[in-house]
Amino acid sequence: MRMSFLGAAGTVTGSKYLLEHEGQHVLIDCGLFQGYKQLRLHNWDPFQLPVRELDAVVLTHAHLDHSGYLPVLARNGYRGPVYATAATCELVKILLRDSGRLQEEEAEFANRHGYSKHTPALPLYTEQDAERALKLLRPVELNHRVDIVPGMSIQLRCAGHILGAATVEVVAGGVTLVCSGDLGRPNDPLMFAPETIEQADYLLVESTYGDRRHPVESPEEQLAQVINRTAMRRGITLVPSFAVGRAQLLMYHLYRLLQKRAIPDLPIYLNSPMATDVTRLYQRFRSEHRLSREECEGMCHVAHFVRTTQESINLDLQRTPAVIIAASGMATGGRVVHHLKALAPNPINTLLVPGFQAGGTRGAQIVAGAESVRIHGKDVPIRAEVVPMETLSAHADADEIMQWLRGFKRPPKHTFVVHGEPNASDVLRRRISQELGWSVSVPEYRDSVELSAADQPASPSL
Ligand SMILES: [Zn+2]
Incomplete structure (x- = not known):
């Protein structure tokens, strides 16, 4: 062979x-x-x-x-x-x-x-x-x-x-x-x-x-710290995420944090119609993951599912603390790119960047401390707090x-x-x-x- x-x-x-x-x-x-x-x-x-x-x-x-x-x-x-x-x-x-x-x-x-x-x-x-x-x-x-x-x-x-x-x-x-x-x-x-x-x-x-080696600290502690700190500034925590796997893991941890009252009861948005559809597959393929029925339902209902482009645009206009999870995972495309344009220039917001960011992607540039990234032919300044998060791999x-x-x-x-x-x-x-x-x-x-x-x-x- x-x-x-x-x-x-x-x-x-x-x-x-x-x-x-x-x-x-x-x-x-x-x-x-x-x-x-x-x-x-x-x-x-x-x-x-x-x-x-x-x-x-x-x-x-x-x-x-x-x-x-x-x-x-x-x-x-x-x-x-x-x-x-x-x-x-x-x-x-x-x-x-x-x-x-x-x-x-x-x-x-x-x-x-x-x-x-x-x-x-x-x-x-x-x-x-x-x-x-x-x-x-x-x-x-x-x-x-x-x-x-x-x-x-x-x-x-x-x-x-x-x-x-x-x-x-x-x-x-x-x-x-x-x-x-x-x-x-x-x-x-x-x-x-x-x-x-x-x-x-x-x-x-x-x-x-x-x-x-992945860090040993708990992803939930880090998530809670970042979300609480950003909420104190009245900012939005934006998380670029793969629609498959990572988005669900994030939602699971957020569900647990809300249950433990470790984060305020702020709106959480899953802004990826694709991630929404994927999340439903976790309910369908129950035997292929570790979650109990209750945990699976909890994870699936922790976030508002954003469907239309208009709803997506409206998210950037809101002036109250929130968490937005949006694809793609390395900010190479998808709705997260539009959120970056709107949210990255404002220091009250946080870009929480989980997982591996392949070289050359906007995600890798942001984690490396770039002062700006190029989006749709324009330089967008990165003034928001940037937090890489390797625990969600x-x-x-x-x-x-x-x-x-x-x-x-x-x-x-x-x-x-x-x-x-x-x-x-x-x-x-x-x-x-x-x-x-x-x-x-x-x-x-x-x-x-x-x-x-x-x-x-x-x-x-x-
Ligand atoms: Zn893979």
Whole structure:
């Protein structure tokens, strides 16, 4: 089996791993590149092979950096199956439609305001391309082996990262390959721990936090402090958030804080129709998270769901303390960008920025202390208080990744460290080599390796 790294090598976005076995081509994850412009430009690169030669796609989870490239494949003629868990399929329906709409809106906005260097600015794909991709989704059950193409089967297991997230075990030609996808945390309040895997010939492991340990303090304490401090100033706490996973985790903590009366009874808005739809899926897929019925209902009802654009605009005009949670998570697009324009220049407000912010995104610039960020062709000053918050991560940190790796009964023949900024991947590579004594490397974009069966050489040539 041959494997090519078409994304998330040397970076955290664009996850795509192409497997080739006996003339069959299977893509594990189909993600968008996000962040730095030179990375985003890869979204426009021609695909590795004519898409009609692609036989199947498997998704680890729904986040756009793992699923958001599907509409490009569909537009270019891909009509094969896309396998994922049922919850991932439902989430992908919400995310891709929104992504298509957003791509169209941004191109249209750029054309209307004339700030694109390209005339006319074209969307990477449209909502209609997304609809085409959604027809290809094939839900598969966790912990069941499924034949996907002749000579190749997969098994998905809980990865604990977000609703529906899975690790993928691929078996083909006597070789077992495990792809970690994004790994969750062992003690997340919402998600179950990632399931231990005991055996693989080859392993792909993510390294988003490969060089870091998450802070141990309670996210609820930090949230309460920030919200109370901002409310004293009569300001608004704005939280850029992924619509999937983080928004729900935030709402869960806010629900608990209100119950404990640790924050005042101020209005909380979830300004993301997409996050609203996602939240409802938590009620539908009750067995796939840790919340009791009561907690799930509490989380779902803690925030006012903002639907229309007018309601969204009105939020910026209000003069009373409030909390606004809005997508996107790294402030690269979505309604949070409009809130930033209105709220960031005023020092009474707070920008609470949770989780990992990929280099090149507005979120990363804000956390790094930028005096202004560029929005819709204008510089917007950042005078609001900025509070990065790493405790709300849906990713395992370095120690937690190592703990998951120790679940293997014997070392894989070779481990590839992927899905990390260069330093994070390299630090994790060294730990795996030194602490576990495994054969390990960090592949580069477009590297291709032969994964040999058991009796052949142990380490692949890069
Ligand atoms: Zn993810």
